[in-house]
Structure formats: C-alpha cells, structure tokens
Amino acid sequence: MSVPAQKTASDFEPKIIALLCNWCTYTGADLAGTSRIQYPPNIRVIRVMCSGSVDPLYIIKPILEGADGVLVGGCHAGDCHYVNGNYKARRRVAIAKNVLSQFGIPGDRVWFRFISASEGKLFADTVTKMVATLKQLGPNPMKAQWEI
C-alpha cells in the first residue's frame, strides 16, 4: 500500500520447492549442511526416491499455488540408482516447462539439475544462483490468483 515498489522488490525472498532424489541430490544437500556451507534458506526440501518418480503434477502444483520456483535434483548421467530415472525426469521436466511457458510462466522458474551426493558445494551454489535468478524474475504472479 504505502510501501514503495522498489523496497518490495529488494525485500522479495523467493520460495522454492525442491524435489530432491534420495540417493544423490538430497545427500548432496545434507553434505552442504554438515560441511557448514552457507546458502540462502529459500528452499523447502521434499525428498523423493528418484527424480524419475516426480510426476509433473508436483512441479505444476507449487507454481499454481504461488511458489516462485521448483528445483528438481537428480543423479548425474549414468548414476541413477534405478538405472535411468534421471533421464526420464529430464524429459518430463522438459514437458512441464514447455507447458508452463506456453502460459506465461518462464522456464527459469523450474530447474532440473544433476547433483551428486559428494557435491555439497555444487548444491549450495545451485540454490544461490536460483535464488538470484528468481529475485530478478520477481514474485510468481500466481500468488495473487485464487481461482486455480
């Protein structure tokens, strides 16, 4: 109301839903924590057994509800605990991003990254970068919508 737009934008802290694979990225996030690597506390982590088990439903729902970004983390190419779930996830995420971008939600709100269990630093860097990108994009306009 009386808050200047400038101030609102700089105060904006994006909210990110992170769907992380149990075997790689979740463990990588754990490593970032145990190694005391600092990264922005903007993510809400949901552990999944495989990035390939992430139905596009769980990418679209947070975006519709007003989350500013969704991060899906899986194992590196060839490292999937279930042989090829991460490759399948890559295709599913590509479709979800395609659909969302057709309706004005930029692909930058949905990230899919391969991060292994030993890459705590990469995990922290990824979250840092994602938060910066989302700050530039601004809040998800769906926050204000109730007819979803």
Add this chain to the structure above:
Amino acid sequence: MKSFVLNTQGDFWGTVRGFFRGLLTAGVVDLVLVPQETSSGRSVVSTLVRDPEKLVAPDPFAPLVLVSQAKVLGHLTFKDPKARIAAVCRPCEVRAAYELVKLKQVDLSRLLLIGVDCLGTLDPEVFRARLSGSGLKDLSEDWVASMRSGAASGVRSACEVCVEAVSGNVAANIGVVGTSPDQLVVEIKHELADEIAGALGLSAGEAGERAKALAALRTRREDARKTRFSQWRQAVPDLPALMAEMAMCLKCGNCRRACPICYCKECVFDGRIFDHESSSYVRWASRKGLIEMPTDTLLFHLTRLNHMGTSCVNCGMCESACPADLPLATLFAAASERIQAIWNYVPGRSLDDPLPLSTFREEELEPR
C-alpha cells in the same frame, strides 16, 4: 496400394453392406466391428457383428462418434479375442489406436483396420437437431453426397482443423471423397489385397477427382488450423487467461473418460491425493484470503496435458464430452503441438516411433 471402384448401381448402402458382409462370408475375418444404424433409425452406434445376417444397416459414414473406436479396440483386445476382427475406424481413431498399441493397451495382431473417409463428425446435440423430422438414413444420404465434393458443414471444432481425412495406417480404406454418385472407392494396401478383392469380386479402378479433392481439403484445413492456433495463443497467453477459459469447468472428469489416450484405470485425480486435510483448506484460505472450492481445477487440466500431451491425436472427444463446452480440443491441440515438437514426435504416425516418455537419449535437452 490397390484401388478399386465399386459401382453402387443406385444402392449405395447395399454396396456398403455387401462389402462388410463379404468380409465375413468369404472368411477374411470372423467378426466385423462397424457402426450401424440403431433400430430406432435415429442414431448410429458401433457394433461387433458375428452373424452376416445381422449386418443390416452398417453406416460407417454417419457423422456421429459417441465413443472413440480406439477405446473399443482396447476392450476387444485386452486379452486375445481368439478371433480375427475387421475394425472400422476413422483417421483420428486409427491414430489413437496406434498410440494405445505403444501404451500396451491395444493389440493389433488380431485386428484388420478398415479406414473410412472422414471430413468430421457432429456433436451429439447438433446431430440430434439435424435428425429432427427425418431419420438417420436421410441425414447420412446428404452427408455422403456432400462428402463426395469434399465438403462437410457444422462439424465438431476439432474436426474443423483436422487435416487427415484418410488414414494411411489401415489395411483397407473405404471412401467417397472425390467420387461421382454411384461410386464407392475401396483402397487396399494389405497383403490380403488380392484375397479381399477376389472374395468380394472387386475390379481395379480409380476415382478421377479423389486425389485433387483430398489435397484441396487438406490445404483448407491446414490454413484453418494455423489461424485457430494463432488466435488461441493470442487470446490465452497466460495462466489467468486460461483460468478465465476454464472457469466453467464442472470438474466432472468427462474429458478424461472420453479421451482415448487417458487409459489409466486409476487416474491420479480419482485417488485420495486430492482429498486434502480439512485444516489444509483453512490454511490455504488463510494464506490467500480466499480459495476456490473445490480446488485444483486448473491443475487437473494442466496435469492431463503433461500426461497425455505427447500422444494427443487431436480427436476432440474431450470437448464433445464436456457439458460446459470448454474449448478443450483447441487447448489440447495447440498445446500438444508444441510439446510434440520438442522431439518431432507425430502421434499415430508409426508404430516404430517410440513414445517420447518411454525413451531417452544420453545427451539431449541441454541446458536444462
């Protein structure tokens, strides 16, 4: 492919009946799955016929499809039917059947697909309005006459922008586009061509105007398709605009039930996942100030788009089934065109193209 022209000698429907009866009596197949006029003479439904004598009024051209034949093929071949079946399908139904084969819901090994020329069908309420007074016979008679010149009026919105009037993926096709009155074209590209032709006493021939009429129709429809999609994309550029379009959604799920591709016996939206905790609704309403009840309308449509968009054959059965007349056929056709473009996948084209979501490449889609 071998083409045969049948002279109907004033009895078009008798010739059509003769063709299907011939398939049975000559032993080409054991059963025929073909639309037939109902006993009331006011509708047409798909029938599975064993007894040639019961093939009284086959009408594969009548402009009405109540259930996609692809769904019926799923029921028929869920287990080995232990009989050979000739199944009459429109081009969109053939495309859907091909997708269902890849989704392991249809088995073609016992089926002989018989295509039929299709310039579109009518929504049930339009069909009923056109029937008033006269019966199905008159309607079909007029319909076939206009099909001969490549014209069809008042067809469903999906049909208005459909470019495939004849399927290339069938064993045989029966058609009338580009023929003169008293003609029925039968095109057979199956190894059984000679057997079928011999059994039915067909003689080779081609309808002179057919190729030209089909090409002209295709050009017309391609233009209509481009215009429709670009108008849609302009009118619905973002989620609020899509919300406005979907505002009348009853959440009945008819679109999903009518969709030949949505085969899941236990759809995620029929399960308990969306039976949220009572306190969750209160929390969400507290956060936003208000929420729509029941929730997740848009999520349903967007999720369905994600799940079956790669295989959407643009049959438009979703829109025909929608009691609220939502523009589902356009939404799904326009959006799935972009999804399929990621891998240049054309649903229903070939059994050799793997489903995009059942395969992957080592290196692709980078940067993610």
